[in-house]
Amino acid sequence: MLLTQTLACETLFAVLGGQNLTEALGTTWRQNPNLTPQQRGAVQDISYGTLRHLGLLEAVLQQLATKPVKEQEVRILLLISLYQLQFTRAGAHAVVDHAVEVASKIGSGKAKGLVNAVLRNFLRQQAELISAAQKNERGRFSHPKWWLTAMKQAYPKQWQQILQANNSHPPMTLRVNCRHTSAEAYLARLNEVGITGRILGPQAIQLDKPQAVDALPDFAAGWVSVQDWGAQAAAYLLDVRDGQRVLDACAAPGGKTGHLLELAELDLLALDADAKRLERVSNNLERLQLSARTACADAAEPASWWDGQLFDRILADVPCSATGVTRRHPDIKWLRRPDDFAELQCQQEKILDQLWSLVASGGKLLYATCSVFPAENQAAVAAFAARHPDAIAEPLQHPAIPADLIRDGQGGQLLPNADHDGFFYALFRKAAA
Missing domain, CATH: 3.30.70.1170 (Sun protein; domain 3)
Incomplete structure (x- = not known):
């Protein structure tokens, strides 16, 4: 446990410093190649779990510490130890004893007494401290205040369901x-x-x-x-048929690419701007024994990759805030900022406008995000339709897609729940010239 606490502390130090959790764990694995599967699993559980419940844990720590813990490494050690004590079956005495030992090796090395006192006080008052922490919405839902406000405004009836789903373990x-x-x-x-x-x-x-x-x-x-059931909806909605020329514009890691090719014999181009991620598309297709052309390029810059032939179908799974898959990536809650959305909207708008010019007459484009924020979804497609009078919104109908799709204006929203993550889809057909 000593090693797993230390590595989880290092991982979360990187995450709360701005690095995403996947990258931070990747660094941990590379630097510690001899970890057993059990050790890796423990580090991963502590890292994910602490971020999942960070608002609650911070509210508890605020009650226990007489003044703010200035050393970030010590603060993180306390948070991960509180997570272990509240949410795991790890022995309480082992958690405390090992945390005290870790405290002697991080930061200034002078926090042993603080760590011991805080954790033992938590064990004595656990139920009361948790109850008090949950009286505050940030503590009860473990989301930043701005996110709570945005969800209340966008989903006045479902906001609590969304936040609770974000804090759950995702289904496989x-x-x-x-x-x-x-x-x-x-x-x-x-x-x-x-x-x-x-x-x-x-x-x-x-x-x-x-x-x-x-x-x-x-x-x-x-x-x-x-592949999540909500993500599977994309291939069905795009309505592909044998012989069609199809573009998967932001393809990595290739789940939707593979699904499209399973459904029909297609002339498909899988595009992605990240060469490393594009390799995963090729690897997935090889395992599925399917084939497609791939290209490492920016979907918003077709002059660098387009061969001049129009597409019958385009899947525009655009870069987004990924707020619909927060339970799979709990770091998103704490790394996203409200001003991120303006930049993302600019990217989405540019990609959409460029790709629309590549759709053949009568062809279809499916706009997709794994977001629950209307600015990236309903507002984005409404603005797109206003810019392109030849874009005719198509109904989102298919017997294979989740029945709880919320159809709103020109698109449909899946909210995260026990069956699937959060996704938004909007399908447009290009009017005949």
């Missing part, structure tokens, strides 16, 4: 490759190896417990992929 959902088998048949195969779950849609199975992909029958042979 599979997309069954319809070229190989059905969801019903694959679920039966899972049951044979002791894995249980339930069918959400024609290709979607949600597992009762997360599994390593190596445990999934024929995963390596491309029979199944890991």
Whole structure:
């Protein structure tokens, strides 16, 4: 536990300094290549869990510390220790003893007494401290105040549901490759190896417990992929048919690319501006035994990559705040800032306008985000439609998509819940010239 507390402390020090959690954990793994799977799992759980409940933990710490803890490393150590004591089965005495030892090795090394006192006081008053922390909305929902305000304004009836979903553990959902088998048949195969779950849609199975992909029958042979049910809606909504020329404009890591190719024989170009992430698209397609052209380029700069032939279908899964997948990336809550949205909106607008010029007459473009903020969703597509009179909003209808899609104006919003993450979709058809 001593090592896992130390590494979790280092990881969160990087995250709260501005680095995203995926990158911070990647650095931790590279610098500590000999960690056991159990140690890696513990560091990951502490890191994710502390960020998931950070508002509550900070409210508890504020009650316990007579004055603000100035040394950031010590403050983080206290927060991760409080997380362990409140939310895990780790032995309380071991958590406290190891935290005191870690305190002697970080910062100035003079915080042993503070760490010992704070954690032991928490154990003595645990229920009262948690109750008091939850009286404050930031403590109860573990989201920044500006985020709370924005959700109340956008979703006056559902805001609490959204925030609670953000703080939950995400489900593991599979997309069954319809070229190989059905969801019903694959679920039966899972049951044979002791894995249980339930069918959400024609290709979607949600597992009762997360599994390593190596445990999934024929995963390596491309029979199944890991993909949230809400994300699976994109390929269905785009309405692809055999022989069509299709652009997946922001393709990495390739989940939607693979799904499109499973549904139809396509001439598909997968585009992404990040070469490293684009490699994941190729790797996913190779596992699925599917093929597409790939290009490392900026979707907003078609002059650098477009061959002059129009597309029948374009998937514009644009860069966004990713606030709909917060439970998978809890660092988003604490790294996002209100002024991020203006820059993101500029990117989204430029990509949309450039891609629309590449859609063939009668062709369709699907705008997609994994956001729950209207500025990136309803407002963005309304502005797009106003700029492009030839963009005709199409109904978002398909029997395979989640039934709780909230249709609003020219798009539809999925809010995060037990079945899926948060996504927004809007489908436009180009009027005949």
